[in-house]
Amino acid sequence: MKEMIRTGIVLMLICAVAAAALAYTNHVTSAIIAERLQQEKEAQLAELFPTMTNFEERTVDGRSATVAFDAENKFVGVLAEGQTEGYGGPIRFNLGINAAGEIVGLTVVAHTETPGIGDVIKETWFTKQFLGKKSGDTFTVDAISGATDSVKAMETGVEREYNEIWRRFSDGGAAGAQDTSAPAFSLAGVADGTYSGTASGFKGEIALEVTVAGGKITAINVTAQQETADRWADAKKVIEEIIAKQTVQVDTVSGTTISSDAIIKAVQRNQRNRREV
Amino acid sequence: MSVMSEFSKGIIKENAVFRLMLGLCPILAVTTMAEFGLGMGIATTAVLICSNLVISLMRRIIPTKVRIPSFIIIIATFVTMVDMLLNAYLPALHAQLGIFVPLIVVNCIILGRAEAFASKAPVSHSLADGLGIGLGFTLSLTLLASVRELLAAGSIFKINLLGAAYEPFMVFGSPPGAFLALGLLMALVNMLSKKYKLE
Structure with missing residues (x-):
């Protein structure tokens, strides 16, 4: 019995180390491979369609x-x-x-x-x-x-x-075609107060509250999210940018595209909600 | 045996291809051009050295009953890493070797060295063994591929040696030609090593 457990644990540890090594190699190489495939595709398209x-x-x-x-x-x-x-x-x-x-x-x-x-x-x-x-x-x-x-x-x-x-x-x-044109973002005529909005993030719903005072976003409060902890810490920079620039046309944070996008969409949506009110 | 002799035995005395006749499947498949033979040899050597090193380090930890699964996991990890790295940094070679890179996992040379040598020998000897066997394998593959490329296309490493008038010996580019070339080379290597007492 004892030997069985020891054997199992050793095998499991070997697998865990192997998985970690592979994950790291994949992390390093996948971007390079993706970029090359993209370039190959571009070259192929340029040959077929010169213009x-x-x-x-x-x-x-x-x-x-x-x-x-x-x-x-x-x-x-x-x-x-x-x-x-x-x-x-x-x-x-x-x-x-x-x-x-x-x-x-x-x-x-x-x-x-x-x-x-x-x-x-x-x-x-x-x-x-x-x-x-x-x-x-x-x-x-x-x-x-x-x-x-x-x-x-x-x-x-x-x-x-x-x-x-x-x-x-x-x-x-x-x-x-993807609708890439974001609706114009304007806070003119929005009454002071706190508004809420949601969007789906990488792992689930992101809910947030936006406080508007004097036609400006003064605070964005995240009320619920389940994103990957370290990525979320990066994605939150988007919130600071939205407040600083008073617009949703901000850059997403590399590696956190889905989470960042979700924040932007949530802010956008709650602005739309306000219009309807 | 000394570290040096562990290294040198792999080149002729225990040459994986001509003496042990191990790993013949990839040999027959990829040795159509000298550069593929060299590429495959280097990829296999890299995996062999890494797996020999790790298995030798872990030889007291790995339980005997599950040693083969453990070896395969270790080997497969290195092969997958080599596959990813080749795909990222040497795409042309990766495209050509294709399926034969992942198949290094089941190359009997690597599992053979793990089971017969690295799992019983100290790290320095295992490293020397991996390097020697790998070098012998690479040399054999490059030699076989050069002969086949020369006969089938009149060139070695894509450098034309026999001129445009050469009528290509197409069969050496196909799998039957691989057997023929391998057999002839094996005979030659045996004859030479007997004559010059390389045993």
């Missing part, structure tokens, strides 16, 4: 895609992932469509087709055949002897996914 200056992830009807815009904020194209059932399993590919609805890019990301036979579908000379196709075109390409199933899978898959993506994103995925 692109910025892009945004949007989700319409349960499908997400990267939507690219030019300098005048006009929709120039969309890049989304599609999938089809190949001969050896699912084939995943990236499909780029420009604003005219033409396919401008097709890359196979992952597949399990037979090496040397079905895997031609990933070659550039094969995917190239789909470029320029648009709504209403036939999505047939040259058949390849021995690889009929793989080629057919790509034909039907690309056509189906093209239609699914284009149906949702032909307008730039406007339905999935």
Whole structure:
């Protein structure tokens, strides 16, 4: 019995140390990896849509895609992932469509087709055949002897996914656009007093009370929150900024984005509540 | 045995690839180009040294009954760390080695050294052993990959040596070619070490 407990404790300690080491390595590397992926995506988009200056992830009807815009904020194209059932399993590919609805890019990301036979579908000379196709075109390409199933899978898959993506994103995925414009924040005409507001934070509801005196926020009192303790201490700097600047257009604190955002939203909302009163 | 001989035995006498014939799966898969062989060898060596060090340090703490799970946890931790670090700092190599980096966890060289050596030997000897076996493994992988790259593409480390007129020996780029090249190299290493009494 004693030996069993000792064994268990040693194993548990080894696991705990291993988990801590991994968490730390992940903490160090994840930002670098994320940044690189972002850069790769940017390079990929810039190649597909030369006039692109910025892009945004949007989700319409349960499908997400990267939507690219030019300098005048006009929709120039969309890049989304599609999938089809190949001969050896699912084939995943990236499909780029420009604003005219033409396919401008097709890359196979992952597949399990037979090496040397079905895997031609990933070659550039094969995917190239789909470029320029648009709504209403036939999505047939040259058949390849021995690889009929793989080629057919790509034909039907690309056509189906093209239609699914284009149906949702032909307008730039406007339905999935995030409302980033914050309502104007003004305390003019707000009677002195204490108002309350809430917003969901990282771990739960954040409730706070805002004291207004002479058209100014004089104090913000948090009445309830369950955020991570050390992150919350940082996020609270947002409160000081809101009071100092008398606006909700303040910077969030890195590492506490969700908590900071929640504070800002809560202050914003209670201002809206006041209007209704 | 002295620390020095623990180190040097891994290079020829107990070479993991040509003598012990351990860890052959990743060998056959990644040795298509010299740089991948070198990269895989260095990644494995890093894990081997770290795991040998930690397991040797903990050899009196780890209960015998659960030593294998403990070794695997320690090895898997280092492999995952190497995987993350490669992904962050050497993305090209990471993309090429792909699945074979996480698979270092089940590379029998590492578990083999943990079980047969590091769990019974002092820290200095374990470190020397890890370094030696790792170096031997890296050299073997680089050698095998160079031979395959030379035959299949006419180059070593992407530097073209045989000129444009060379008709590539494609089979050496594929898995059967890996077996052939490995067998031939093994014979050569055996012959040379016998001739020059490297035993």
